[in-house]
Amino acid sequence: MNQSMYDPLSKRAEEFISHQEIQETLAYAWENRRNRKLIEHILKKAAERKGLSHREASVLLDCELVDCNQQIQELAQQLKRDFYGNRIVMFAPLYLSNYCVNGCVYCPYHKKNQHIARKKLTQDEVRREVIALQDMGHKRLALEAGEDPVNNPIEYILECIDTIYGIHHKNGAIRRVNVNIAATTKENYQKLKNAGIGTYILFQETYHKESYEKLHPTGPKHDYAYHTEAMDRAMEGGIDDVGLGVLFGLELYRYEFAGLLMHTEHLEAAFGVGPHTISVPRIKRADDIDPNVFDNGIHDDIFAKLVACIRIAVPYTGMIISTRESKACRERVLKLGISQISGGSRTSVGGYAEPEPEDDCSEQFDVSDKRTLDEVVNWLISLGYIPSFCTACYREGRTGDRFMSLCKSGQIVNCCHPNALMTLKEYLMDYGSEGTRKIGEELIEKELLHITNDRALKLTKEHLLRIEEGRRDFRF
Ligand code: SAM
DSSP states (O other), rough: OGGGGGTTTSSSSSHOOHHHHHHHHHHHHTTTOOOOOHHHHHHHHTTTTSSSOHHHHHHHOOOHHHHEEEEEHHHHHHHHHHTTEEEEEEEEEEEEEEEOOOTTOOOOTTTTTSSSOOOOOHHHHHHHHHHHHHTTTOEEEEEEEOOOTTSSHHHHHHHHHHHHOOOOTTTTOOOOOEEOOOOOOOOHHHHHHHTOOOOOOOOOBBSSHHHHHSSSOOSSGHHHHHHHHHHHHHHHTTTTOEEEEBBBBBOOOHHHHHHHHHHHHHHHHHOOOOOSSOOOOOOOOTTOOOOGSTTTTTOHHHHHHHHOOOOOOOOSEEEEETTOOOHHHHHHHHHHHOEEEEOOOOOOSSSSSSSOOOGOOOOOSSOOOOOHHHHHHHHHHHTTTTEEEOOHHHHOOOOHHHHHHHHHTTTHHHHHHHHHHHHHHHHHHOOOHHHHHHHHHHHHHHHHHHOHHHHHHHHHHHHHHHHTOOOOOOOO
16 A cells, blocks of 8 residues: 555545554654654644644654653643543443354454353343442443344344433433444444434454454454444444544554544544544453453553553543553543543443352453442542533533534533532432542532632532432533
8 A cells, every 4th residue: 555545534444544654653753752852842732732643643652752751741631631620421331232243352252252151131131230320320321232233233222222211210310321332334323323322432443454354353343444434434324422442452552543543533534523532441351362362462651651642642532441440550541631431330241230140251351440339439539530420511412523612612611510510419419428428528619619600600509409409410
């Protein structure tokens, strides 16, 4: 492939993720890893908060100058504070089915695995799981399913979404359902949009086409172009919040980083809006999967640098970290750019309502952070963060470019901060343990002082009182 084929506007995967462009980017970044003049110039540009190109960001990722690496960390922290304040959005995954026809070599749901228990939730089981999640305090879910047109057709996913939105147990409600299912057709994306989903999430796994094909030897997911072009079809189907991610450990992290940023540049060029979120999963041990057989595992220091460099390159894109990562690792990267985390997660099909028996295990991977949601909320508050159960933006139509332009103008802070405080208050009233309630109430009092707009402050205080009286679901 020659370089002239690289085209961020193209709708062809191999042109907007050009292998040659990535290789040239990596060579350029490596050559310039100690080029102080260039690195300082890129850092200056990054400080203007307009983001960086994949080439510029790749130079920062490779940078070997100690003081500049320190500046990268500081800038990431600064951008994180300026755009996201100290709010951290909470969510939980809900696994619907692990039937899968694909052959992904890193995932225990691969078709040939005879050992893992295969399960698919009935609507009654979905109800039980969702009630258990509501009773923990969750308001936002990410639905997960294997790819299986017979067992998990789109109609099944749509029925589950309908069931989930319809469940109101005590004060509980799932107010935003994000969906992480295999690449599908534009028509199916339209159906998901009409069902009221929030973000459509699909991990690329790897941007390296040759590796991708080896890692996905069989099944529909083998088709690199169909998978890589999925976000285009999702956007054409009307979903304007999409979530990217790669599974770190499969390929060279530098390659994935450049690919990820080229994908965001493509979405911006072709649709005028970049991804809503970027996830940064790393491969974990699972039923018949040993993460050590993959050669490209990354150390925590590199992982932290990746998070910081993504934060700097795309300051307006939310970043998600799951319970794949340990408490210590999550604590480290929260500062550097993460804006959403899961808590109290189960990666099995069923398991929230009652734990799975050990001999009937359907888990996708081992979680490292096994704390309850309340423990995670308590920990976040002690670290000075506001755990936010807010789902307002998408319910108020602030999605896609409307969300991005609000975010870029800095105005999003005027809604998000009070919304975070009000949804935290709901959590504390309905689900918080005594200790969490105590430190949470103190945090809310302290954080109210940061609302500068008089009207917003007055309304927030009024709503907080109403919440104490039993009313729910206020939002700006
Ligand atoms: N089947 C859908 C698909 O193909 O995109 C849904 C995704 S799957 C339920 C969610 C994600 O889990 C995958 O995209 C993959 O990146 C990740 N995953 C699979 N195996 C994993 C493992 N062993 N450790 C960590 N993450 C894993």
